[in-house]
Amino acid sequence: MKIIPPANATDPCWLSLRSSLWPDGTEAEHLRYMGDALARGHCVRLAYTPDGSAVGFVEASQRVDYVNGTSTSPVAFLEGLYVEPAARRKGVARALVAEVERWAAAQSCSELASDSPIDNVAAHAAHRGLGFEETERVAYFRRAVPGVSVGPDTGQE
Numbered sequence: 478m479k480i481i482p483p484a485n486a487t488d489p490c491w492l493s494l495r496s497s498l499w500p501d502g503t504e505a506e507h508l509r510y511m512g513d514a515l516a517r518g519h520c521v522r523l524a525y526t527p528d529g530s531a532v533g534f535v536e537a538s539q540r541v542d543y544v545n546g547t548s549t550s551p552v553a554f555l556e557g558l559y560v561e562p563a564a565r566r567k568g569v570a571r572a573l574v575a576e577v578e579r580w581a582a583a584q585s586c587s588e589l590a591s592d593s594p595i596d597n598v599a600a601h602a603a604h605r606g607l608g609f610e611e612t613e614r615v616a617y618f619r620r621a622v623p624g625v626s627v628g629p630d631t632g633q634e
Contacts (some may be wrong), residue, residue: 478569479525480576483534486512490523490531498534498559514538517558518579524569530563535573536540539584547588551579555591557605574607 487508495507502510514536515522524533541553544552555577560569574589582588593600595614598629605611 478527478572480522480572481525482510483515483521483523486495486515488523490525491534494531494534494559495557495578498557510542514556518555520577522573522576524560524564524573526564533560533569533573534558535570535577537577537580537589539581539586540590544590545592545615546586547590549587551584551586553577553584553586553589555589556607558591570603570607 485525488511491511492504492507495511496502496504499507511521519533519539522526522535523531525531535558535607538554538556539551540554541551543550544554555574558570578589591603591604591609591611595616601611607618
C-alpha cells in the first residue's frame with residue numbers, strides 16, 4: 478500500500494473518496510473544501526493499493542480552539558477518515574492515521590482528537606480499534622430566535 482498526498486486540490490481520487498464519506502455534499506462543495514484544506518496546510522493523504530486503486534483517505538487539521546476531551550493546544554484533529562468497504566480491516570485506516578500522527582508530531586501536537594455522531598457505533602468501534610479513547614458524549618440543541626430568519630446566501634435577511 479502506498480500513502481501519499483493528493484495530486485492537487487481537484488484530485489479525482491480524493492474527490493471520489495470524499496464523496497463516499499460525505500454523500501450529501503455537492504461536487505462543488507467538496508472541491509471548495511478540498512482547496513481550502515490544502516491552502517490551510519491540513520494533512521491530507523490517500524491510500525493506494527499496489528495496482529493503483531485509491532481505497533482510502535484521511536484529512537486532519539490543527540485546531541487551536543478548545544477541543545472537547547483534550548488538555549493541550551494545538552490539537553491535531555481527524556476531520557475525516559474513509560476506507561472503501563472492500564479494503565476495510567486490512568490496515569488501511571491504521572496506516573492513514575499513522576501518517577496523521579507523523580504530521581501531528583511535526584506540528585508539535587501532543588494529542589490527536591476526533592469526533593463521531595453519537596449513533597455511529599461502527600465509527601466508535603473503528604476509533605477504539607485505532608487506539609482512540611472516548612472522552613465524552615454530547616447532544617447539541619438549537620432553536621430559532623424569534624423574528625430573525627436566515628437567508629440562503631447572506632446568513633441573514
